[in-house]
Amino acid sequence: MTPAQLRAYSAVVRLGSVRAAAAELGLSDAGVSMHIAALRKELDDQLFTRTGAGLAFTPGGLRLASRAVEILGLQQQTAIEVTEAAHGRRLLRIAASSTFAEHAAPGLIELFSSRADDLSVELSVHPTSRFRDLILSRAVDIAIGPASESCHGVDGSLFVRPFLKYQIITVVAPNSPLAVGIPTPGLLRQQQWMLGPRRAASTERSLPCCGTWRFQNHTSESFRAMPLHSRRSGESVVSR
Incomplete structure (x- = not known):
């Protein structure tokens, strides 16, 4: 077993598909499949099969899944410790x-x-x-x-x-329609929201008036995606 084979298998287990594993590892689907085939041949175990519900793992496949994570982690940790020892x-x-x-x-x-x-x-x-x-x-x-x-x-x-x-707060310009009274969900939905310097993978936020709020892509931007004057002029809402 090689580290490349174990990384490919571990990614397939975690992501649930060869294609997703290939995308994460920067390999082709065929490259990941080749690593899986080599493991199957060496271990004489099918490891997993494809079903309508996803991947079904054999007992040996499940055992390899946990061991692969441990082996790869130990390999990386060992490399770090050796480097640390060499440089003090x-x-x-x-x-x-x-x-x-x-x-x-x-x-x-x-x-x-x-x-x-x-x-x-x-x-x-x-x-x-x-x-x-x-x-x-x-x-x-x-x-x-x-x-x-x-x-x-x-x-x-x-x-x-x-x-x-910490808590998330919203900030608007003094002339914004949101600065007066309690805004309605409809009014909030019309605004351009700025959710942070690196918009999170999840665009859900908890707002006091509305509970959990899911922002659509066309109503949310990152801080750096819009000029500062747009915040001061009331064109957008900053959510921290």
Whole structure:
């Protein structure tokens, strides 16, 4: 078994299809299928079959799925530890949500890393839905961002600790129709919303007057996608 084969298989298991795995890995469908075929031949196990409901895994396929994540994680961890030993430094890999990475991470990371001269910090931005997979595969050491259901390890595989609270607010120009009274859902729906510097994969927000609100693509933009004067002139609503 090679790392490339295990990465391909692990991606198929996680994403549920060869095509999705190929897109994530930057390979062709045939390339991923070739890796799967090699594993099947070496292990003498079909691993999984396609059904109308998706992929059905054999007992051996399920066992390989868990082992593949462990093996790939250990391989990456070993490479990091060898590099650290050679250069006399330690590396802390942090996954963060886009909001945390922009507003809180720089100051907190600088403060934390200043306590240890031999510590290097690597920050990467990911959707919170990927935090669990990143931790379990040892791609990162810690993930920081809004809590989600996928982050909680019911089997004790993850440790989750809240340490910072924040709330989302909306800001409009003084001459905006939203600045007076309580806006109706219809009026909110007509506005151009600016949801953040990197619009999240999920465009749902919780608004006090309306509960959970799903924004359509044509009514939401990123902060950097529109000029500053559009915010001051009342052409858009900033949601943080």
